[in-house]
Amino acid sequence: MKNILIIDNQISICNLLNKFLTKNNYDVETTSNAIHALEILREKHFDLTIIEYHLPDISGIKILDRIQKICPKTEVIFMSSQVTLKNAVCVIQKGALNFISKPLNPDELLEAIKSSTGKSGPKEVNEAVPKEELNVLDPITDLGLIFGQCRKTTEMLNKIKRVGDTKYSVIIQGETGTGKESIARLLHAYSPRKVMPFIAVDCGSLSKEIAGSELFGHEKGAFTGAISQKVGFFEQANGGTIFLDEIANLSLDIQMALLRALQEKVIRRIGGDKEIPTDVRVITATNENLLEKSKNSFFREDLYFRLSEYVLKVPALRERKSELPLFIDFFLKQTSEELKSPKLKLSMEVEARLQEYHWPGNLRELKNVIRGMCLFPGEDNLIQKETLPDHILQSIHGIQKNQSLQVNGKEVQELFPSFDEYDLRSTALKAEYSRIIEVMKKVHFNKTKAAQILNIHRKTLYSKLKLMNIPY
Known part of the structure; x- marks a missing residue:
């Protein structure tokens, strides 16, 4: 009887495979955590491990490498709902037995398991690998x-x-x-x-x-x-x-x-x-x-x-702007690998624009902006200003300009030249927009916080910003 270890971050998948394989006379254990899985493998011999390729706490390649170091006689089958030819070829070249797609086909799974050699024997650890490397993962x-x-x-x-x-x-x-x-x-x-x-x-x-x-x-x-x-x-x-x-x-x-x-x-x-x-x-x-x-x-x-x-x-991205190049480089490398293209670079002008921007959406916004720009690089894989999203260009030319305004009637008048200085309604609107600009500057243009301070609905704030020609 083959001993099988199931590793999947979805507990429902672990339970399903446990019941199915147990009925087919396999000895099964499950875990939803890669670190726990490696500890189990150090303590007990398994003929086979079936692993979700996209685990949240470790990549498929890394866990394959560690399993091969900890217990080289244990064979590995990967599974995933996002099977790509590149990933499948890569893990099989590195020694995995198979890579099957989700939702799992019972017959395909059993056939893959039966094709394993099922080598028996005590667990072996590669003595050339330092003990610390086997016992410690860098979170x-x-x-x-x-x-x-x-x-x-x-x-x-x-x-x-x-x-x-x-x-x-x-x-x-x-x-x-x-x-x-x-x-x-x-x-x-x-x-x-x-x-x-x-x-x-x-x-x-x-x-x-x-x-x-x-x-x-x-x-x-x-x-x-x-x-x-x-x-x-x-x-x-x-x-x-x-x-x-x-x-x-x-x-x-x-x-x-x-x-x-x-x-x-x-x-x-x-x-x-x-x-x-x-x-x-x-x-x-x-x-x-x-x-x-x-x-x-x-x-x-x-x-x-x-x-x-x-x-x-957790500090906002604008509070640690010195780290912006580090995050940009990380997301550029990540996206280039995903698009299977050479590593892309930013032009000096794009770098300057990204440094000027206030990043209200923080790292999530930065990642999405980088991903979008990487779709249309220029010559020599250089990303030019034209690929910047409109809201960043408008923010730099609009909001950044408004940041330098001293909030008083005269300068708000510059935003709304059609206002009549003797009209009571215009005077009230000037005061209202002065207050909006003041609060927006105070919260670094975070619309949610500004709406809370102003005690208005966020959609109402968006409408007022639109009237002021400030992008939101």
Whole structure:
């Protein structure tokens, strides 16, 4: 009987393959974490490993390399819903047995397993490889993250390493696009729970009606449409970490249920009467000030103090502009590899424009801008100004110009030459737009924050910016 280890970050896939292969008389173990998988392989011999190629905590090539060093007699089959000829050829040339596509075909999977040699024997470790290399993974490298060396980044990284190694609940506070989920994964990777599941939950996509079921699960027949039992995110994350992104979007009644789960360390599925013990570390993320929201009764204060054993603030990209070339180079290399093209370069003018821009969308915006520009390089693989998105060009020529304005009636008049200085309505509009410019400058043109300070809806702010010829 062949021993098979399944490695897939989707627990449902692990469970499905476990049941299927066990029925076909294979001895199966599963894990959703690559680091845990390597520890299992050091302790026990497996004839075969079946691995999801796109694991979040390590690349397919790297895990193949480490398996071959730790246990060279264990054969490897990769699987993925995104199979490319380049990836398949690469891993097979490096010694993988096969690369099969998802959704898995049962007959194809069994045929691939039967084609393995099934070499038996004790686990062998390549003695030429330093023990430290086998036992230690660099979380930053294996998560595909990049960090600069400016003071704010270095301080943040030191805090991540220190807090990650504790049981503390952490609130990650930062603007949209600053990489809060990547930091949550890094906290998990530095923690003693790193070999257990990491479950990420987008609270913004959880409506009031489904949030309880998604977080805590439900029993069959608990409500209309509950045709089977469902295991919630908390049970899936048991022993590991649950990451609640944009937690401020949860309704107050779900916040109450979450507070109880954290205090009592038990959950109860919807429609069930059994209390299920849970051991979960909670990391949350928000682009808002939860303490301020709690004072205004938009967020439970008791939940805030339960979650905020440590608050980690992530600096915006504009606060670490010295690292911009590092991120640009990283995204250029990443996109060039994806497009199978030589590494692209930016013209000096494009570099200057990117340095001038204020990056309200932070790293996410930068990555998307780089990806877009890489589609149409000029001669010698040089990216020219013409490929810059319109909103960046307009921002540089429009908003950047407006930043230098002293906010008073006369200079706002320059924006609106048709205003009549003796007309009462025009005078009111001037004062209104002066205030908008003042607040926009104060929050570095973050529209969400500006709308909150001005106490207007964000769409209303967009309309007013459009009238002022300021791009949004």
